[in-house]
Amino acid sequence: MTSEPAAVAAFGTGVAIVGVGTTNHYGQYPEMGAFGMAQEAFRNALDDCGLTQDDIDGVIVGTGTGESTPYDEMVRVLGIKPRVAYPYSNGGRLFGPSIALMASLIDSGQCDNIAFVYTNNARTAHVRFGGQDVGGGSIHPAYGFTSPGANAAMEFNRYLHEFGLDREKLAAIPLAERKHASLNPMAIFKDRPLTPEEYAEGRYISYPLRIYDYCIINDGAIVFIMSRSDRARDLKQPPVFVAAASQQAGWNIYHHEDDFEYEAYQRVAERVYGAAGVGPSDIDALMWYDAFSPFLLYYLEGFGFCGRGEALDFIQDGRIELGGELPVNTSGGHLSETYLQGRAIVVEAVRQLRGECGERQVPNAQVIQFIGTAPNASSFILTRE
Amino acid sequence: MTVTDYNKPLPPISPDSQPYWDAAKEHRLTAQRCDDCEKLRFPPVNSCWYCLSPNTTWIELSGRGTVWSYIIMHQPYYQGFIGELPYPICVVETEEGLRFISNLVNIDNAEIEIGMPIEVVFDDVTDEVTLPKFQPAST
Numbered sequence: 001m002t003s004e005p006a007a008v009a010a011f012g013t014g015v016a017i018v019g020v021g022t023t024n025h026y027g028q029y030p031e032m033g034a035f036g037m038a039q040e041a042f043r044n045a046l047d048d049c050g051l052t053q054d055d056i057d058g059v060i061v062g063t064g065t066g067e068s069t070p071y072d073e074m075v076r077v078l079g080i081k082p083r084v085a086y087p088y089s090n091g092g093r094l095f096g097p098s099i100a101l102m103a104s105l106i107d108s109g110q111c112d113n114i115a116f117v118y119t120n121n122a123r124t125a126h127v128r129f130g131g132q133d134v135g136g137g138s139i140h141p142a143y144g145f146t147s148p149g150a151n152a153a154m155e156f157n158r159y160l161h162e163f164g165l166d167r168e169k170l171a172a173i174p175l176a177e178r179k180h181a182s183l184n185p186m187a188i189f190k191d192r193p194l195t196p197e198e199y200a201e202g203r204y205i206s207y208p209l210r211i212y213d214y215c216i217i218n219d220g221a222i223v224f225i226m227s228r229s230d231r232a233r234d235l236k237q238p239p240v241f242v243a244a245a246s247q248q249a250g251w252n253i254y255h256h257e258d259d260f261e262y263e264a265y266q267r268v269a270e271r272v273y274g275a276a277g278v279g280p281s282d283i284d285a286l287m288w289y290d291a292f293s294p295f296l297l298y299y300l301e302g303f304g305f306c307g308r309g310e311a312l313d314f315i316q317d318g319r320i321e322l323g324g325e326l327p328v329n330t331s332g333g334h335l336s337e338t339y340l341q342g343r344a345i346v347v348e349a350v351r352q353l354r355g356e357c358g359e360r361q362v363p364n365a366q367v368i369q370f371i372g373t374a375p376n377a378s379s380f381i382l383t384r385e
Numbered sequence: 386m387t388v389t390d391y392n393k394p395l396p397p398i399s400p401d402s403q404p405y406w407d408a409a410k411e412h413r414l415t416a417q418r419c420d421d422c423e424k425l426r427f428p429p430v431n432s433c434w435y436c437l438s439p440n441t442t443w444i445e446l447s448g449r450g451t452v453w454s455y456i457i458m459h460q461p462y463y464q465g466f467i468g469e470l471p472y473p474i475c476v477v478e479t480e481e482g483l484r485f486i487s488n489l490v491n492i493d494n495a496e497i498e499i500g501m502p503i504e505v506v507f508d509d510v511t512d513e514v515t516l517p518k519f520q521p522a523s524t
Contacts, residue, residue, distance in 0.1 A: 139396040143474055
């Protein structure tokens with residue numbers, strides 16, 4: 001008799017994120033290159049947890065969309081001699097899976113303290129996510145169709161049609177995250193409040209999405225360090241456990257599919273909630289991959305926070321704001337804090353679970369979930385003691 | 386090489402897609418059909434992605450379909466499209482069930498609706514390349 005693989009990495013309280021570090025600010029970093037930004041974030045992450053360069057025996061290097069940072073050169077400039085070193089795709093979609101990979105390397109005994117290093121100077125490098133450089137093998141540029149955002153807009157318009165919904169209700173998402181950013185000293189849009197009127201008059205990039213529905217493009221670097229929990233307890237910060245992580249490929253926002261990746265998210269939901277022993281009602285805050293506002297709708301439905309076609313109503317009336325039932329991206333997220341392809345919102349999750357978030361602290365946060373975008377639908381659940 | 390003032394991106398033509406573009410030049414809309422499982426697929430690729438059979442026949446589509454979804458592009462990503470902003474891009478769902486990106490033509494942006502019937506028209510953009518596009522179906 002054979003059984004299905006569990007398809008979920010379940011670690012309970014065995015693996016912990018012990019340290020997080022970011023560049024000293026986000027935005028533009030003309031004064032140093034992508035390697036220098038990584039060094040700054042690494043220094044801050046080591047300071048955060050009390051580990052030293054010699055303790056880091058595993059590294060995953062996720063090069064950003066700007067200057068290329070090959071992993072071997074990164075290992076040199078970080079001054080480490082890791083037993084395990086992998087280069088990693090810059091794709092934000094692969095960020096969720098990277099957590100499972102790191103935790104698995106710790107859990108299987110291949111290393112004790114692994115760092116994820118991500119650095120991106122996309123702003124300074126003038127990176128664009130649409131236009132001449134993005135053709136690849138696709139026929140889309142011939143029709144003037146380009147950029148991930150245009151794909152998100154195409155899918156969202158179909159979603160509105162499918163469920164007969166009001167496009168303007170989407171405003172609740174960028175408005176909530178801009179409010180959260182106003183409470184975050186690191187947020188790029190900290191001092192740029194957004195009103196419903198401004199949102200409604202915001203220019204379209206690709207109708208039905210407005211500029212406020214798009215993530216920022218900026219520079220910054222993130223490092224976080226994961227360790228075996230028995231070692232983590234001796235470090236400076238309380239451990240944040242990676243309770244469970246899972247992913248599902250095969251559904252794609254670029255393929256004009258009917259179900260808004262619902263089945264992929266359902267599969268991941270079943271696995272991570274099952275392994276972590278929690279459900280949607282236990283989630284104290286949701287950190288989601290907000291490259292574009294509409295993604296949250298598909299996550300909320302796919303993970304069972306609300307029924308199908310109900311997400312635009314679910315997000316109204318402050319429910320996803322701090323103080324609401326399900327605060328999301330309490331840092332301001334990719335829309336208003338910084339776009340570092342999923343990495344910065346994990347720093348926020350860790351800080352929330354440690355209780356370090358000051359004015360934007362979710363009271364007594366104990367369970368925080370991350371959800372990332374198909375084509376690698378992914379999720380992981382972080383907990384504290 | 387023909388001299389042309391067409392300054393929009395041209396589609397990449399590969400060994401797999403050459404028959405599609407050859408047919409488009411003849412104003413025929415085509416797609417691959419697997420000889421074994423008989424499923425249609427697009428974009429073109431050597432083998433069937435349902436059953437991995439390499440046995441394929443190019444068939445002609447009816448050219449009729451509906452708007453599955455659309456966007457109106459406002460952002461000037463390509464020099465060649467700037468004069469047409471804001472312009473519509475749709476996902477066509479063909480009668481045969483295939484979905485792919487195209488442009489809607491001969492219609493005002495405000496009149497576009499998801500589900501509306503459309504039909505193919507062929508835009509000979511250069512001597513070498515014809516782009517299938519779609520317009521409201523003639524009744």
